Amino acid sequence: xxxxxxxxxxxxxxxxxxxxxxxxxxxxxxxxxxxxxxxxxxxxxxxxxxxxxxxxxxxxxxxxxxxxxxxxxxxxxxxxxxxxxxxxxxxxxxxxxxxxxxxxxxxxxxxxxxxxxxxxxxxxxxxxxxxxxxxxxxxxxxxxxxxxxxxxxxxxxxxxxxxxxxxxxxxxxxxxxxxxxxxxxxxxxxxxxxxxxxxxxxxxxxxxxxxxxxxxxxxxxxxxxxxxxxxxxxxxxxxxxxxxxxxxxxxxxxxxxxxxxxxxxxxxxxxxxx
Amino acid sequence: xxxxxxxxxxxxxxxxxxxxxxxxxxxxxxxxxxxxxxxxxxxxxxxxxxxxxxxxxxxxxxxxxxxxxxxxxxxxxxxxxxxxxxxxxxxxxxxxxxxxxxxxxxxxxxxxxxxxxxxxxxxxxxxxxxxxxxxxxxxxxxxxxxxxxxxxxxxxxxxxxxxxxxxxxxxxxxxxxxxxxxxxxxxxxxxxxxxxxxxxxxxxxxxxxxxxxxxxxxxxxxxxxxxxxxxxxxxxxxxxxxxxxxxxxxxxxxxxxxxxxxxxxxxxxxxxxxxxxxxxxxxxxxxxxxxxxxxxxxxxxxxxxxx
Ligand SMILES: Cc1cc2nc3c(=O)[nH]c(=O)nc-3n(C[C@H](O)[C@H](O)[C@H](O)COP(=O)(O)OP(=O)(O)OC[C@H]3O[C@@H](n4cnc5c(N)ncnc54)[C@H](O)[C@@H]3O)c2cc1C
Ligand SMILES: Cc1cc2nc3c(=O)[nH]c(=O)nc-3n(C[C@H](O)[C@H](O)[C@H](O)COP(=O)(O)O)c2cc1C
Ligand code: FES
Numbered sequence: 001x002x003x004x005x006x007x008x009x010x011x012x013x014x015x016x017x018x019x020x021x022x023x024x025x026x027x028x029x030x031x032x033x034x035x036x037x038x039x040x041x042x043x044x045x046x047x048x049x050x051x052x053x054x055x056x057x058x059x060x061x062x063x064x065x066x067x068x069x070x071x072x073x074x075x076x077x078x079x080x081x082x083x084x085x086x087x088x089x090x091x092x093x094x095x096x097x098x099x100x101x102x103x104x105x106x107x108x109x110x111x112x113x114x115x116x117x118x119x120x121x122x123x124x125x126x127x128x129x130x131x132x133x134x135x136x137x138x139x140x141x142x143x144x145x146x147x148x149x150x151x152x153x154x155x156x157x158x159x160x161x162x163x164x165x166x167x168x169x170x171x172x173x174x175x176x177x178x179x180x181x182x183x184x185x186x187x188x189x190x191x192x193x194x195x196x197x198x199x200x201x202x203x204x205x206x207x208x209x210x211x212x213x214x215x216x217x218x219x220x221x222x223x224x225x226x227x228x229x230x231x232x233x234x235x236x237x238x239x240x241x242x243x244x245x246x247x248x249x250x251x252x253x254x255x256x257x258x259x260x261x262x263x264x265x266x267x268x269x270x271x272x273x274x
Numbered sequence: 275x276x277x278x279x280x281x282x283x284x285x286x287x288x289x290x291x292x293x294x295x296x297x298x299x300x301x302x303x304x305x306x307x308x309x310x311x312x313x314x315x316x317x318x319x320x321x322x323x324x325x326x327x328x329x330x331x332x333x334x335x336x337x338x339x340x341x342x343x344x345x346x347x348x349x350x351x352x353x354x355x356x357x358x359x360x361x362x363x364x365x366x367x368x369x370x371x372x373x374x375x376x377x378x379x380x381x382x383x384x385x386x387x388x389x390x391x392x393x394x395x396x397x398x399x400x401x402x403x404x405x406x407x408x409x410x411x412x413x414x415x416x417x418x419x420x421x422x423x424x425x426x427x428x429x430x431x432x433x434x435x436x437x438x439x440x441x442x443x444x445x446x447x448x449x450x451x452x453x454x455x456x457x458x459x460x461x462x463x464x465x466x467x468x469x470x471x472x473x474x475x476x477x478x479x480x481x482x483x484x485x486x487x488x489x490x491x492x493x494x495x496x497x498x499x500x501x502x503x504x505x506x507x508x509x510x511x512x513x514x515x516x517x518x519x520x521x522x523x524x525x526x527x528x529x530x531x532x533x534x535x536x537x538x539x540x541x542x543x544x545x546x547x548x549x550x551x552x553x554x555x556x557x558x559x560x561x562x563x564x565x566x567x568x569x570x571x572x573x574x575x576x577x578x579x580x581x
Contacts, residue, residue, distance in 0.1 A: 003307045005547060042545065049342050049492055050335070050544055090308060092546065228333045230342065230544040233308065235300030237320075237349045238335040249328045250349065271332040271484055 003233060004028045005090045010081045011063065016142050019069040020079040020111060021057070024087060026064050032092050033059035035099070035118035035185045036224065036259045039066070039091035040232045044076045044081060052078065053254075055114040055202075055231045056092060058146070061099070067113040067142060091230040100198040105131045106116045106211065107168050108203020109140045114224040114258070115202045116143060123150040131155070134169025134207070138162040170210040173199060198222065200259070205270065212267050227253040242269035278457070278561045279554060280570045283535035284462025284513045285436030286370050286398055288315030290388045291526065291557070291569060292550045294516055295540030296321055296374035296400065296440070297346060301360040302367060308547035313554040315536060316370035321402050323376050324385055326352035331484030336473040339521070341492030342541055343471045345485035348376050348405070353386055355512070361395045363492035370397040372438065380425050388432035398436035401429060403455075404467045416442050419454035426458025438515065440464035443495070443502055452506045464538065465506060466499045492541040493519040500532055507533020507574050521549060525557025533574040 008026035015021075029039060033056045040051035052074045057065040070076040081087055099122055105115050112133060122129040129150075135141045135159040141163055147154055156164025157172050165172055175197055199221035201211055208223050215221050227239035234255035241253050244266045253260070281291045289312075292379035296318040299305060311317070314434065329349025329491045336343045340402050356373075364371055377383040384399060390396050403422060406412040416422050422439075430437055439455040441448065452463055468489025473482040475528035481487075496519030521542035529537050542549040561569050 004309075005308055047340070048545070049337050049340070049541065055578050228335050230344075231298070231300075231304070233300070233304040235304035235320075236298055236335075236344075236544070237329060238344065239348045240329060240332045240334055240346075240349070242331070249326075269331065 002032045003091060003093065004032070006086070008064075008087045008089050010083050010085050011089060012083055013079075013081055016067065017139050019067055019142055021143075022066045022068060022078075022081060022087075024064055024066065024089075025062060026089060029056075029089060029092055030059045030062050030064050033064060033117075034092065034096040035121050036097050036114065037092035037094045038232075038258060039064075039089045040229065040269050041066070041078055042088035043077050044085070044087065045077050048074055050228075050230055051090065051156065051232075053232070054078075055224075055225075055258075056117055057113045057143075058117050058120060067110065067116075069110040071135075076083070077085060090232060093254050095256065097259045100220070102128060103198040103200050104173055104175075106199055106201040106203070106206040106207075107131060107133045107175060108169055108201075109135045110249065111140060111203035111207070111224070112143050112147075113202075115200060116146065118200065119152060120146075120150055123152050130174060132157065132169045132172050132174075134158065134203070135158065137162075168210055169203070169206075170207060170214050173214075186196075208262075211265070212262065215262075217263070222259050223262045223265065224258050225253045225260055225265075226258070229254055242266040276554070276558075277568070280558050281535050281570050283515055284398060284438045286316060288370060288536055290315040290550075290554050291536040292529065292553050293318060293372070293515060293536050293538045294543070294550070295538035296402065297344075298540035298543050301356070302364045302537045304369060305543065305547060308489055309543060310548070310551040311368050313551040314369045316372050316397070316529050318372040318374050318400055318538065319356070320350050321374040321376040322350050322356045322386060324353050324382050326350060326355065333482060334488075335482055336482040336488070338471065338473060338490060338492070338567055339494060341490050341494030342544070343473055343483065343488040343490050344468070345483040345488035347485060350376075353389055357389065357393060364395050364422070367464070371395055372400050374400045374402055374440070375429070376402045376405050379521070380404065380409070380428055383425060384428045384432055387429040387437075391432055391434035393513075396435065398438060398461075399429070399433050400438040400440050400464060401426065402440050402467065404440070404442040414442060416445060416451050419450045419461075422451060423454040423458040426455050426460050430459030435460045438464050440460045440467055440517070441502075442467045443469050443499055443518070448502050448506060449509045452512065456510060456512055460512075462515055462535075463506065464515045464517055465503045465534075466518060469495050469498060487532055490516065493521055493525075495519050496525060500528060503529055503534050504532040504576070508579070521546070523553045523560060525552050525559055526557060527572070529567065530572050531574070531576045535570065535573050
């Protein structure tokens with residue numbers, strides 16, 4: 001693993017709904033970046049003690065992109081970085097992950113930032129890639145332009161029906177029976193066909209809970225875990241994800257993840273939404 | 275290269291007075307690519323117990339005004355894995371290695387110390403005595419001076435290398451606790467650990483940390499621990515290693531003037547992994563500018579202090 005600290009330069013900061021897409025000149029991080037990895041960004045203001053973890057939305061030869069939703073003060077300040085200003089980054093952190101052939105990506109809201117790079121890498125190498133992209137409302141479906149530029153089959157789903165299909169992303173994964181179909185098949189005492197495609201998900205905890213319920217224990221799926229972080233290098237053990245083996249133990253999301261095998265996660269012990 | 279800032283502390287010759295604090299520096303090699311270890315005199319490893327400890331439920335860390343509150347809960351791989359997997363990886367490290375020891379009973383501390391005595395890559399031991407003692411209704415080991423002296427004496431008997439004792443800041447009489455540890459045979463005292471604290475998320479109406487309570491670190495606690503270092507130095511003159519909010523050379527110099535021989539850097543690494551190198555550069559400048567013979571000459575040299 002190669003981690004670096006790099007003072008990146010903001011090249012562009014564009015609105016994307018209520019979020020911002022930052023393009024940064026960051027030679028060394030761009031060169032090392034792999035899908036699913038993240039950076040820790042220093043908030044450019046006094047008084048912040050912890051860097052903010054942000055997925056590498058996409059990376060070119062010399063630049064990276066970050067898609068940031070201003071949820072509170074730290075992300076709010078990062079979203080106001082102007083072109084020409086600098087941004088102190090460390091990374092890229094987290095493990096690389098080989099996406100199984102023919103995987104389905106599932107994103108919820110800003111979670112698209114965590115999987116776009118992997119999706120784009122698959123699509124750019126000519127592999128078939130599909131995304132089910134859900135959000136509460138159409139305004140929280142981000143990266144429309146970037147997704148449109150990829151040869152990817154995108155299914156949009158919103159809870160309020162304001163854009164795309166109405167419902168939850170987890171209910172529209174191609175080849176996966178929805179909760180309703182499952183109920184119906186149980187009523188008719190029919191077996192459902194086993195599902196073999198891998199699912200790669202990034203979104204809020206509620207989405208993982210829904211996926212866990214719908215996919216059951218036999219599906220192959222992977223979730224990008226958002227935990228509070230301090231170091232990014234596995235040294236501080238802040239970013240604990242509860243796992244089943246050994247019972248009662250944890251792994252560090254920054255080191256073993258952030259994409260982790262959902263079958264290994266002890267979902268019952270997962271903390272509240274952070 | 276660093277002659278002017280070389281120090282002797284707690285039975286070790288340190289190339290620089292900057293020590294990486296336990297729990298923030300993992301098992302010694304995680305930060306290799308981001309922290310310049312040539313600026314570091316010693317790294318203190320994550321606290322190790324006899325068996326692995328899983329640690330606390332997340333969230334484990336919260337930002338606070340000028341600090342962070344952590345409730346990692348001493349998650350660690352346990353003695354066997356430390357010895358088999360972690361220590362061998364430290365052979366090429368350019369600095370000293372201090373193993374930090376935790377336990378739930380006197381026996382546990384002694385057994386861990388005795389096993390580490392044989393490890394050549396461990397240059398010194400640091401006892402974290404802020405842990406609850408299951409044999410004393412969960413009271414912290416450092417809350418009872420007599421018990422602490424016996425604990426340290428047990429460990430001293432088997433340690434076979436320099437022994438540091440890391441005190442908690444919230445005790446009724448820090449001097450009594452310090453004397454107990456020194457009577458037990460401590461070569462140095464680390465002053466001090468985190469300050470008990472909590473954070474509340476008012477929207478969720480919940481404590482932020484999974485464990486509810488945690489320990490506050492960072493600049494917020496520096497004035498508190500600075501006073502403790504000064505008080506203990508004046509009363510005991512012992513070798514002291516300061517810990518709490520060291521984030522730059524001024525903070526390091528303040529602790530040294532108050533009586534510390536070395537300083538630990540923990541929380542500052544998260545925000546600025548360049549901190550150790552910056553502190554070393556700043557201290558060298560300071561020594562030169564003030565025309566001192568060397569940094570160790572400055573230890574406890576606060577003007578106005580009575581002899
Ligand atoms: C691996 C990873 C990748 C991420 N990628 C993105 C991304 O690409 N785009 C994006 O907009 N957001 C992303 N997030 C979430 C983002 O880190 C948080 O929204 C951000 O830290 C909140 O900071 P704040 O100061 O605005 O909020 P505050 O609530 O004020 O933050 C207080 C503390 O809690 C931490 N914290 C709060 N929410 C989260 C969270 N959801 N995850 C982790 N730590 C949190 C902060 O880092 C800070 O230490 C990612 C999180 C992780 C762990
Ligand atoms: C995330 C974290 C984990 C810690 N773990 C330990 C530990 O295992 N053992 C210990 O003695 N101190 C531990 N500490 C305390 C630090 O070593 C240090 O004494 C304290 O944080 C004050 O210094 P600072 O302000 O430089 O961080 C931990 C601190 C933090 C922030
Ligand atoms: S953030 Fe420190 S171990 Fe993951």
